[in-house]
Amino acid sequence: MAKRGGNGPVPELSTRTVVLGVICAVLLAVGSWAIDTYGGQGILPDWSELYESFGLESPAPDLQTPQEGQATVTFLDVGQGDSVLISSGGEYCLIDAGTQQSADTLVEDLWAGGVQTLDLVVMTHPHADHIGGMEDVLENFEVETLLLPDLSASDTESGLLGRVLQAAEKTGTPCVQAELGWQQTVGEGTLTVLYTGLMPDDKEDVNLNDTSLCLRYELGQFSYLCTGDAEADAEEELILTSGGSLSSTLFKAGHHGSSTSNTQSLLSLVRPQVAVVSCGLDNEYGHPHAEVMDRFAQNGITVYRTDEQGTVTVTGQADGSWRVQTSSVQTEEPLAPAA
Numbered sequence: 001m002a003k004r005g006g007n008g009p010v011p012e013l014s015t016r017t018v019v020l021g022v023i024c025a026v027l028l029a030v031g032s033w034a035i036d037t038y039g040g041q042g043i044l045p046d047w048s049e050l051y052e053s054f055g056l057e058s059p060a061p062d063l064q065t066p067q068e069g070q071a072t073v074t075f076l077d078v079g080q081g082d083s084v085l086i087s088s089g090g091e092y093c094l095i096d097a098g099t100q101q102s103a104d105t106l107v108e109d110l111w112a113g114g115v116q117t118l119d120l121v122v123m124t125h126p127h128a129d130h131i132g133g134m135e136d137v138l139e140n141f142e143v144e145t146l147l148l149p150d151l152s153a154s155d156t157e158s159g160l161l162g163r164v165l166q167a168a169e170k171t172g173t174p175c176v177q178a179e180l181g182w183q184q185t186v187g188e189g190t191l192t193v194l195y196t197g198l199m200p201d202d203k204e205d206v207n208l209n210d211t212s213l214c215l216r217y218e219l220g221q222f223s224y225l226c227t228g229d230a231e232a233d234a235e236e237e238l239i240l241t242s243g244g245s246l247s248s249t250l251f252k253a254g255h256h257g258s259s260t261s262n263t264q265s266l267l268s269l270v271r272p273q274v275a276v277v278s279c280g281l282d283n284e285y286g287h288p289h290a291e292v293m294d295r296f297a298q299n300g301i302t303v304y305r306t307d308e309q310g311t312v313t314v315t316g317q318a319d320g321s322w323r324v325q326t327s328s329v330q331t332e333e334p335l336a337p338a339a
């Protein structure tokens with residue numbers, strides 16, 4: 001008869017359980033570290049792929065952490081609007097902030113991705129589908145600098161733009177008026193203002209899309225070009241201003257893939273390998289327009305789109321190589337009033 005506390009099988013099994021438990025804990029810790037560090041490379045899945053394989057929605061599906069020598073450019077799914085996060089070396093730059101309808105999701109996605117401080121927030125132009133969530137961003141994150149376009153033709157006192165500027169003032173966020181050639185490092189790369197927009201002498205004639213800031217982020221051989229909603233006239237000015245040196249690995253399709261933008265003369269100079277269209281599912285503008293998609297195809301450009309594939313993340317490396325991950329979640333955001 002086995003005695004309590006004797007050398008019977010029960011304490012032996014208990015020791016074995018403890019040892020097995022410790023081994024499991026060590027394996028889990030090593031596995032977790034390996035996925036954090038090397039996930040998505042080679043055969044090792046990253047967290048979002050793991051969640052997906054179990055049929056679960058990833059808790060932070062939208063933001064990937066770039067490794068050393070890398071940057072991620074994340075086209076957040078904000079419906080019919082733009083919001084792009086550049087991340088490198090623990091620093092973050094947010095270009096535009098989507099619509100008012102997507103503001104809560106945007107803030108939650110950034111929080112879930114571990115963002116607390118945005119080193120730079122850029123407003124390309126003051127349309128509602130680009131600044132709708134900017135007030136919430138300013139109120140929820142430490143923003144080191146807010147880079148502004150030429151707002152001389154806009155109402156800066158009231159409406160959405162007025163509220164964004166008031167939020168910047170209330171939170172003590174430094175605002176900087178963009179100038180040609182203005183630069184800021186974001187992690188291991190550098191963001192440069194290539195063009196400050198087309199502003200006519202007569203402000204009554206302004207096309208706010210054409211006042212979009214055009215920016216390029218470069219990390220070694222990898223580069224990303226954003227032209228906001230700039231249309232053909234502004235694209236032409238961008239080409240003249242930049243002297244034609246616009247070659248970029250990644251291109252955000254201009255104006256949500258509209259035929260008013262994405263001219264062949266621009267694409268011939270940019271020669272992107274990959275383009276991302278940020279737009280809402282079944283949007284009322286018909287973005288992206290078929291002729292633009294055809295043009296991308298004729299130029300051999302691989303296209304991703306947020307309306308069909310959800311948030312799109314492009315990870316670029318200093319050697320110029322890149323890979324794309326999508327959350328493949330379809331959304332049906334309410335349509336924004338302006339585009």
Ligand SMILES: [Zn+2]
Pocket residue numbers: 081082127129130229255256338339
């Ligand atoms: Zn827009």
